[in-house]
Amino acid sequence: MAAALLSKSPRLVICAILCVFLFSEVGVLRQAAALGINYGQVGNNLPPPPQVVQLLSSLRIGKVRIYDVNPQVLSAFAGTGIELIVTVPDDLVPGMAASASQALQWLTAGVRPYFPATRVTGIAVGNEVFTGDDEQLKASLVPAMRNLHAALAQLGMDAYVRVSTANSLAVLATSYPPSQGVFTQAAAPYMAQLLRFLVDTSAPFWINAYPYFAYKDDPTKVSLDYALSNPSHVGAVDPYTHLQYTSMLYAQVDAVTFAAARLGYGNVPVHVSETGWPSKGDANEAGATVENARQYNRNLLMRQISGEGTPLRPKLRLEVYLFALFNEDMKPGPTSERNYGLYQPDMSMVYNVGLNQQATMSAASLSLATSPASRRDVRKDFAGLCLVTSLAILLITQALLL
Template sequence: MRLELWLGSILFIFGSLSNVTVAFVGINIAGELSNLPSPEQVVAILRAHKITHVRLFNSDVRLINALSDTGIEVMISVANSDIMGIGKSPSAAASWINTHVAAFKPATNITAIAVGSEVISSTPTAVPFLVSAMNYLYKALLASNLNDVKVSTPLSMDLIPTPFPPSTATFNHSWNSTIYDILEFLKNSNSFYMLNAYPYKDYIQHNGVFPIQYALFQPLPVVKQIVDPNTLFHYESMLDAMVDATYYSIAACITPVIPIIVTETGWPWAGAANESAATVENAETFKNNLIKRVLTGSGPPSQPGILMNSYIFELFNEDDNRSYGVYFRNGSAVYSLDLGDSMENNTGGFCVARKGADPDGLQSGLNWACGQGQANCSAIQSGQPCYLPNTVQNHASYAYNDYYQRKRVEGATCDFGGTAIITNIDPSYGSCIFKGSSNSSAGRVSPPAFGPVGPTGSASPTHRVHEIGYLMLATLLFC
């Protein structure tokens, strides 16, 4: 299965280089609009905090209209209660597209339609009509020449009964037929899998089996690191493991790999009396670490070349005892969050090996950087300043950084099959000096992303083919 996943990654990466996008973290807007600030105020909040992607639970025409000419990418939703009617009638689907999509494009940048939310888990009466609704909506989009809008449906992690270890995860067999039909639709329409994944819920359900640091994207001591015993992949966060469990579950049903977008994830800042982990501090830590993780531009261990783009749940608090919102309904902030500043803070001067990365992957990256990548690796040879400590982690860090500083002006990125990460911390030690923005003329490092980083700094497809494609193929030799 691991071999199939890597092959699928190669096909996906080489087949979509021309459509590669920047890593992003978006946000959900749920709740009734009548209980929220005005559409204009909502848009003002989004723009002030540099939020570039939103998912609307309620496709209110006033908010869709207010988002026009902002450039914000908008995912709109079909209510669970509307799925049956649309799934029975192509004309109902066409009417929905005309009302909610065609009437607003291109001024409003609608890029995707989420058909329902966790329909299989929450609304079983709508399940028989789900795939037909997706098909009818997709055909209506094609008929309206709106081919750029993707159609999918958010699915819960509840559909995977045993998500750990990820390599053995499979979907609940009782839903095999429906899930297979959904995956076939996504493959044929070149769409993506929408996943709702909450590390908080998994942490609570397992009652201390996993440390809270693992759920909050915080470093773990060596003795507590989470490792899949079958693949030996190290998981630095619970969300990475959840996404990988979904990739393995998909691979058990269908090929090639279908990319995943996390349509919901979050952490409550308040909860019931027995929910001691639901605090403002933990919620802020989770969301800011999520942003840093996603903006590294790498995917989970089994799919390092596929971005792990995610939407935070949610912008405004809803009326229940679990408060996930970043803002109160009056527009005041619960805690600080700014996706734009987080992206800038995540940029740095050094490209180093990711802690806990697969040793075989690091060795492949090291070999490529010192060979085809043309990095100057003389400093890590025996007797030279950076030879000690004599570990693949240390040597890969030096080689990755040297390659990155030499080639990034030509469009190279810090990725190396997901084994590398950008850092602001100077890894130099003793007489071993790493090149970087703080000690060279290299200048400011671009945001770490798989693909273009903006209008003035896009990664060339040639570098991406050489760096990612070679590493994927090289890794196969170790599987």
């Protein structure tokens, strides 16, 4: 019967092809909404920024975090639509705290010339400051952030750019069970100031969370399946909330949320500014293998595709930035530090987690990867799907009537 219909109406064939194309494009756009990834540059053999941007664009990666305001990088991202988080290095933080004009000068010289062609949406002030040893830097962080936000307002950019800071998970004194999450005594006073600023400016709390470290430090007691977020793993149940956790990362995020709630800021969104797993390590670095790295990132991407939130916030997809885009050969420390990349510097894959690079935009796809999306994004996708479905039905009906 289908063959007869097709023989009578060649236009039906065209309509069928068009419908397949339209449906596939909706799927691509949905999946490629904006995978977050960290683009570090601590290497002497990395490709030039225009090639990196071409790679990211071909993968439809829509969110990128960098660790400076490199002019070549900012210029390369112009016109791509990729959202970019830039970073204020630690050594500039005290000056920005002491002088509003220094914050304005940094923003005017380092960011404003590229905006809005380069879609800067976030500024990370310092990195893991509250778990360091520099007390002056800790005291300066939130005042610097306030001065920077005031400078954004002065330039008319505050509605587009959020200011936050990436924190180490070590700001928590307790992370398990998640409901018992609490900040350390040393960090708590600073955290109260930070959380107040984030509420005032509608900015997220950023956490660098690595289940790999927990497994490496105690591989005999920490479940590898739990650390890798394997969905088949039974996981653990919080005895106080009775929420079940099959992913250590998601448990860590909820622990931060509970810790913030203890200070009166339970509604602040918690985003993962870094997470990853090394594909290679030293003899004493348990679990640092290609297979574990592939499995960790693949599991995480699968959870992103499904729109999964944490057990505490199940309807809000967790926003995550993978670490990292490239292996960086000049990073100090153990071997693992130089082997977090999804790609080698020659842009070949270290391992495949489901990212498919295509030559043309219409064919570009992510077979397994997508970025965090809000419920509003989901509604937009559903509306778009309904529109495409209606168009497809109309085309087929017209073809059958001809």
